[in-house]
Amino acid sequence: MADRSPALDTSRSGEWTVADAHSIAAAVGRREVTAREVVEQYLGRVTDHNPRLNALVTVAADQARAQADALDDRLDRGAAPGPLAGVPFTVKDLIATAGVRTTAASRALADNVPTVDAPAVAAMRSAGAILVGKTNTPEFGTSGLTDNELFGPTVNPLGDPSVPRSPGGSSGGEAAAIASGMSALGLGTDFGGSVRWPAHCTGLCSIRPTAGRVSADGQYPGVLAGERVLANPTTVHGALQTVGPMARSLDDVALALRVVSAPHIAWTDPALVDVRRLDITWAAGEGTVPVAEDIVGAVRDVAGRLGARPYRGAALAEGNDLFGRLRATQTHTDIAALADVGRFGATVRAMLTTAGRAGQREVENLWDARTRFVHRLLGEMGDVLVLPVASIGAPPLGADRFDVGGRFLTWQEALASCRTISLAGFPSAVVPVGETSDGMPIGVQIVARPYHEHVALAVAARAA
Numbered sequence: 001m002a003d004r005s006p007a008l009d010t011s012r013s014g015e016w017t018v019a020d021a022h023s024i025a026a027a028v029g030r031r032e033v034t035a036r037e038v039v040e041q042y043l044g045r046v047t048d049h050n051p052r053l054n055a056l057v058t059v060a061a062d063q064a065r066a067q068a069d070a071l072d073d074r075l076d077r078g079a080a081p082g083p084l085a086g087v088p089f090t091v092k093d094l095i096a097t098a099g100v101r102t103t104a105a106s107r108a109l110a111d112n113v114p115t116v117d118a119p120a121v122a123a124m125r126s127a128g129a130i131l132v133g134k135t136n137t138p139e140f141g142t143s144g145l146t147d148n149e150l151f152g153p154t155v156n157p158l159g160d161p162s163v164p165r166s167p168g169g170s171s172g173g174e175a176a177a178i179a180s181g182m183s184a185l186g187l188g189t190d191f192g193g194s195v196r197w198p199a200h201c202t203g204l205c206s207i208r209p210t211a212g213r214v215s216a217d218g219q220y221p222g223v224l225a226g227e228r229v230l231a232n233p234t235t236v237h238g239a240l241q242t243v244g245p246m247a248r249s250l251d252d253v254a255l256a257l258r259v260v261s262a263p264h265i266a267w268t269d270p271a272l273v274d275v276r277r278l279d280i281t282w283a284a285g286e287g288t289v290p291v292a293e294d295i296v297g298a299v300r301d302v303a304g305r306l307g308a309r310p311y312r313g314a315a316l317a318e319g320n321d322l323f324g325r326l327r328a329t330q331t332h333t334d335i336a337a338l339a340d341v342g343r344f345g346a347t348v349r350a351m352l353t354t355a356g357r358a359g360q361r362e363v364e365n366l367w368d369a370r371t372r373f374v375h376r377l378l379g380e381m382g383d384v385l386v387l388p389v390a391s392i393g394a395p396p397l398g399a400d401r402f403d404v405g406g407r408f409l410t411w412q413e414a415l416a417s418c419r420t421i422s423l424a425g426f427p428s429a430v431v432p433v434g435e436t437s438d439g440m441p442i443g444v445q446i447v448a449r450p451y452h453e454h455v456a457l458a459v460a461a462r463a464a
Contacts, residue, residue, distance in 0.1 A: 016033065016037075016038045016041045016042070017041050017042060017045050017181040017182075018181060019184070020184070020247070020248060020249050020251065020252050021084060021087045021184045021185050021247065021252040021255060021256070022251060022252065022255060024038055024085075024086055024087045024088075024184060025081065025082075025083060025084050025085045025086060025087055025128065027086075028071075028075070028081060028085045028086030028087075028128075029075070029081030029085050029086075031075060031076075033086075034068070034072045034086075035067075035068035035069075035071045035072050035075075035085065035086030035128075035130060036065065036068040036069055036072055038068070038086050038087075038088060038130075039064050039065060039068040039086070039088055039130055039132065040065075042088040042132055042181075042182060042183065042184070043059070043061050043064065043065075043132060045180070045181050045182045046059055046132065046133065046182045049157070049180050049181070049182060050182060052155060052161075053154060053155045053157055053176050053177075053180055053182075054136060054151065054152055054153065054154050054155060054173075055135055055136060055154050055155075055157075055167075055173045055174075055176035055177040055180065055182060056090065056132075056133040056134065056135055056136070056173065056177055056182065057093055057103070057105070057133075057134055057135065057136050057150075057151045057173065058093070058100060058101045058103075058133055058134040059132065059133040060097075060100045060131055060132055060133050060134070061132070063099060063100060063131065064088070064130050064131060064132045064133075067125075067130050067131070068086065068130050071085065071086060071128060071130070081128060082126065082127040082128030082129075083127050083128070083255060083258075083259060084124060084127040084128045084129035084255070084256070084259060085127075085128035086128060086129075086130060087128065087129045087130065087184050087185065088129070088130050088132045088183055088184050089124055089129045089130065089131060089132070089183055089184060089185050089186050089187070090131070090132060090133050090134065090135050090174060090177045090178070090182070090183035090186040090187075091121055091131060091133075091134055091135065091174075091186060091187045092134070092135050092137055092141075092170075092171050092173065092174045092186070092187060092188045092189055093105060093134040093135060093136065093137050093173070094137055094140070094141050094170075094189050094219055094220050095118045095120070095121060095187060095189065095218055095219055095220075095243065096114040096116065096117060096118045096121070096218040096219075096220070096228075096229050097114060097117055097118070097121055097131060097134065098114055098115055098116055098117045098121075099113065099114075099115070100113065100114075100131065100133075100134060101113050101134065102114050102134065102220065103134075103150065104137070104139065104140050104141075104220040104221070105136065105137050105138060105139045105140070105148040105150050105151060106139045106140060106148075106150065106338075106339075106343070106344060106345065106348070107149070107150055107343050107344070107345070108338050108339035108343040108344060109220065109338065110150060114227070114229070115227045116218075116227045116228050117218065118215070118217060118218020118219065118229070118243070119214075119215035119217055119218060119260075120187055120214055120215060120218065120243045120260040121187065121218065123259050123260045124187065124256070124259060124260060127259045129185075129259075132182075132183060133177075133182075133183075135154075135171070135173030135174040135176075135177050135183075135186065136148070136151055136154045136172065136173030136176075137169065137170045137171065137172070137173055137174075138169050138170045138347070139344065139345045139347060139348050140220065140221055140335055140348060141169075141170035141189060141191060141194060141241075142170070142347055142348060142351060143169055143170060143347065143411065144168060144169045144170065144192070144193065144194070144197060144411035144412065144414070144415055145166050145168070145169045145172070145395075145400070145411055146166065146167060146168070146169040146170060146171075146172025146173055146176075146198075147166075147169075148345060149345040149346070150345070153166070153397060153398070154166070154167055154172045154173045154176050155167070155176065155397060156176060156179075156201060156202060156394050156397075157176055157179050157180035157202070158179060158202055158203060158394070158440065158441065159394065159439065159440055163396065164396070164397040165201070165394040165395065165396060165397060165440065166201065166394060166395050166396070166397050166398075166399075167179070167198050167201050167202050167394065168197040168198040168200065168201035168202075168390075168394065169194060169197070169198060170188075170189070170191075170194040170198075171188030171189060171190070171194045171195050171198045171246065172198045172201075174186045174187070174188045174195075174198065174246055175188075175198030175199060175201065175202040175204055175246060176198075176202065178202075178204055178246055178247060178248060179202040179203060179204055179248070184247070184248075184252070185245060185246065185247035185248075185252050185253075185256050186245070186246050186247075187243055187244070187245060187246075187256075187260070188206070188243070188244055188245075188246050189219055189241055189242065189243055189244070190208040190241065190242050190243075190244050190422065191237060191240060191241040191422060192323065192327075192412075192415055192418055192419040192422050193389070193390070193415040193418025193419060193422065195207070195208055195244040195245075195246055195430075196208055196389050196418050196428060196430045196443070196445060197389055197390055197415055197418055198246070199246055199389075199430040199432075199443055200389035200390055200393075200394075200430060200432075200441065200442065200443030201393065201394035201440070201441065202394070202441065203432045203441035203443075204246055204247065204248060204430075204432070204443075205246070205247055205248065205249060205250045205252070205253045205429070205430060205431050205432070205460070206244060206245065206246040206247075206253060206429070206430045207244050207245060207253050207257055207427065207428065207429045207430070207453060207456065207457065208242055208244045208421070208422070208427060208428045209242050209243075209244055209257060209261070209427050209453055210242075210425060210426065210427045210450045210451050210452075210453065211239065211240060211242055211425040212262070212265070213242075213257075213261050213262060213265055213427075213451065213453065214242060214243045214244070214257075214260050214261060214262065215231075215243070215262055216231035216238065216241060216242065216243065217229065217230050217231050218243075219231060219241065219243065221237070221332075221334035221335045221338065222238070222334060223334065224337075232334065235330060235331075235334070236326050236327055236329065236330050237330060237334075240422055240423070240425065243260065244257075245257050245260065250429070250431055250457060250460055250461050250464065253429070253457070254270055254457050257453060257457075265451065266451075267454070268454040269454065270454045270455075270457040270458040270461065271458070272454070273454055273455055273458035273459075275306070275458055275459055275462050276307075278382070278383040278384055278455070278459065279309075279382035279383045279384070280303075280306050280307065280308040280309070280382060280383065280384045280385075280386060280459065281308055281309055281310065281311040281312075281380075281381055281382045281384070281385050281386070282299065282300075282302075282303035282306075282308040282309070282310060282311060282385070282386040282387065283310070283311040283316060283385065283386070283387045284296045284299065284300070284387070284388070285387065285388055285391070285416070285417055286316050286317060286319060286320055286387070286416045286417045286420045287316050287317030288317050288320060288321070288416060289320065289391055289404075289409065289413050289414070289416040289417075290391060290404045290405045290407055290409075291388050291390075291391045291404065291417075292391060292392055292393070292404050292405075292436070293405075294393075294434075294435075294436050294437045294442070295388050295390070295391070295392070295393070295436065295442055296388065297434075298433050298434035298442045298444065299386060299387065299388050299433075299444050301433070301434070302386060302433050302444050302463045303386050305462070305463065306386065306459065306462060306463060308384075308386055309382075311380065311381065311385060311387075312380070313376070313377070313379075313380025313381070314376070314380075315373055315376035315377040315380055316377065316380070316381075316385075316387075316420060318373055319373060319377075319419065319420030319421070319423045319424065320413075320416040320417075320419050320420050320423075322366065322369055322370060322373060322423055323419040323420065323422060323423040324412070324419070325366055326366050326367070326370065326423070328358070329358040329362070329363050329366065330355060330356075331355050331356035332351060332352055332355045332356070333356075335348065335352065336352055336355075370423060373423065373424070374423075374424050374425070377424055377426075378449065381447070381449075383448065383449065383452075383455065384446060384447065384448050384455060384456070384459050385445075385447040386444060386445070386446055386447070386459075386463070387417050387444075387445050387447065388417050388444065388445065389417065389418060389430055389443045389444065389445050390414050390415055390417065390418065391404050391409055391413070391414040391415075391416070391417075392404060392409070392414050393436035393438070393440040393441065393442060394440045394441070395411075402414055417445065418445070421445065421447050424447075425450065426447050426448065426449065426450055427447070427448050427450070427451070427452060427453040427456050428445050428446065428447045428448075428456065429445070429446045429448075429453070429456040429457050429459075429460040430443040430444065430445055430446075430460070431443060431444060431446070431460040431461075431463055431464045432464070433463060433464060444460075444463055446459045446460040446463060
């Protein structure tokens, strides 16, 4: 696969802005380079590229330098390095970061500075990673295209700069930061595809973990409890949205996922998985929305390399519609509680005016249908299901309708395969496997059974 990364000025930025997290942590741990030197290189990269890309909306330069100096002091005194020692990382601006502004891209939270980290952020810091900034997102992550009234759109670092593309969303700022070398790895969130679709658009790797593997606390909107933001499992958002890592390599995704995984959930090394023994199925899409032929071809090629058999079940085709119907039952009281409606952007205001019209019986019936859907899909998919991430590649900046075979899709329709897997709650890894006819990346979803992230990662490594 051709290297689509932007050209790096190595005379200024040095080698560390193209290094993987494993290499950075090993070099910092061996004292071959200081954490401060690595951080300065990444901050220089931010200075050079963020004005065009608008990927980072808050740069935590002073905090990053202080954290790097403190880490260097500890290591010089003989402290053991953590698995992410000195690795610069970024965090989607929906996730709480202590001492660093967290806005959810909303004027209602424009000056919000949490005092408590989300558990996943705290785990990254404990492992030695250095937070360099927060990344752009649609307001409260409510769109698959990264734009908002507070900060504006994020630009995909790949492709022809004269014809700018979107990095997808809602973790589009995170994807653009990593793909452009402003961050070594990062944390996004995924409700209907928000770490998978941006990875597909920017040639990155990512994983949506099983709901529950990574603490969902610390995400806006949520339940405000003192200084903390807690996930509400009785809402569709609270039940289905996950925090997930994004990086330039699968090994780094696996490393970050192990760091942020809840300690009571067992971890298995993907290297222990014998992919040849797995029952792998594949589908050209979820079954109701067309997928561009170049993307189908890339998925078909991966399926051939893996020896996958065609998926013959019926459950997959039910997921997107059911996801949309469940999503439409949300009352969004967690957003409405934050501020007067006039402080939100137009998309969120429109969402609030139509929220909460479903009755309790309808909601319970939809959750019953979801339970039956999960049961059927588990019986049909084998050990692993391979399918597209989306119907299209990275779209032109500002576009909101996408022609696939003569049918014009909304971004929600284009993400039908992602939304279906979100409804199931299964882990799904994304790895780049090819290019579209216009030279943009194509990722593939590798979906495994619940809490089998190691299987998804092992198959993704074979697929790449």
